[in-house]
Amino acid sequence: MGSRLALLCPGQGAQHRHMFDLAGTSPGASELLDTLLPAIRLDATLAQVLEDDARLFSNRLAQPLMVAATLANWRALAAVLPAPALVAGYSIGELTAWAVAGGLAPAAAVALARARAGLMDDCVAAGPAQALVAISALPYGAIDGVMRRLDFHLAIETGDDSFIAGGPAAQAADLERAIGALGGRAGLLPVTVASHTPFMRGAVDPFAAALRQHAIPDPAVPVLSGISAERLNHGAKAIEHLSRQLAEPIRWKDCMDALVEAGITVALELGPGAGLSRMLQARHPQIATRSVADFRSLGGIAAWLGRHVE
Template structure:
């Protein structure tokens, strides 16, 4: 019996595109599921209210397309909205529940943005997390996601963006403003936490088929109370993605597959832990290509 341990990665926003369902739809089962979910990649696919349900639908549609030939995952991890997708992959919630929760999550976050307009997200590269946090705090920003030892995303007031970017450049680091107007995973989203917690509590959960890594503390979650706590808290607390990647390695993960769209998570994991065989479904043209790679990667 193979000793391979599979991690499934569920992406966040940023890499969605109009053909994001095409590969999954080559599976009849996935195509039927996507028809039932009635989510379409048209209109403004980067608007928060559209993007979050789209990402969840694409991820769970892809899982439906490959689940019959993929090994059972030892662990599932999701980045931002991808953490909600992860609970669908783990069997705790249905795809329809995932879409409904994603829509509620987006609506609650948009309400926070409307209550405090003028928010921005920046990526910072080439400076330690401690120094990045000090610069961010001095300009009213907060770390939103820790993506590496010298890379992170920060959220804060758009009016201070230029001043912060100048300070980052003066420190010898680099920054880029992201096309997002919601300072997710910061205190700007605090008023969304309790309503989303209530929405999760009202959602029936099934027994989890695999543990999910919590973004807020990189620990494994295996029951509904912890899922409610960590999924709601992550709206207003930073995501420790660096810690999640390290936790996966410590758990003995040998193979990782990102369910798409995009390949940002697989690239980060490959750079951080090159001993883990890592790919994204976005690397493949066919489902059979994914199957063959999984067969090779999970051989004992």
């Protein structure tokens, strides 16, 4: 069997001031960005936003900017990328994945990311401040009771003993102390939205309605569902899975295992950031895995792909 390529689309948290630099070396990607940025409705120039962490990491801008940056890298690589066998996305990256797979126009994906962020922010505004905490060195089952007591919920499962939990910000420090007392590690993430938990239930139906406003054709290649790790081949599934994942846990560990089951031999994270490629490399080292963030030039990415993709 020949090589099979998977493309990985990251979630927010990996954004940085140079996130558009690589795409900026491609005329096609620069042209795409010119059409995508107006949909984000930046409150300053792009350069000013990239230099201002308060703006760059605000939920309302972080989500559409991550989608735009990932899609720009994808367009920059269009000439050298072989046809993928599967596309997977982490959190907001799953929306990007549908665009990469041909189920959504890039401009529609960015506009939907902006709407998604706004709906999630509305859920935050309706209650107490929220937080995400990264937990490791403990299986979820060992602290389920502690989390329930503090009103925290599983948000993203990243490994056998690592996951992200979401809940009220006022209880985050208590959770960190409890995890430490049990021998685990915990750290507050720079995200103020308890995504993929019941705190986001109010956004599910409105986002499904927003998705229904777009004709979503069947993707050219399957998209991996974050909440079930199943391969989705029909556009109608995008509405259900992209809306449900707002308030349900992302099973990223299962998604990584599903790549192996699908016969994937090569994986490229479209960046910015390299978190997904590092997780996959650690869990399944037999898959040749890199991120565009690892390279200094588009030519370097093309050369690596040439060595690993038949």
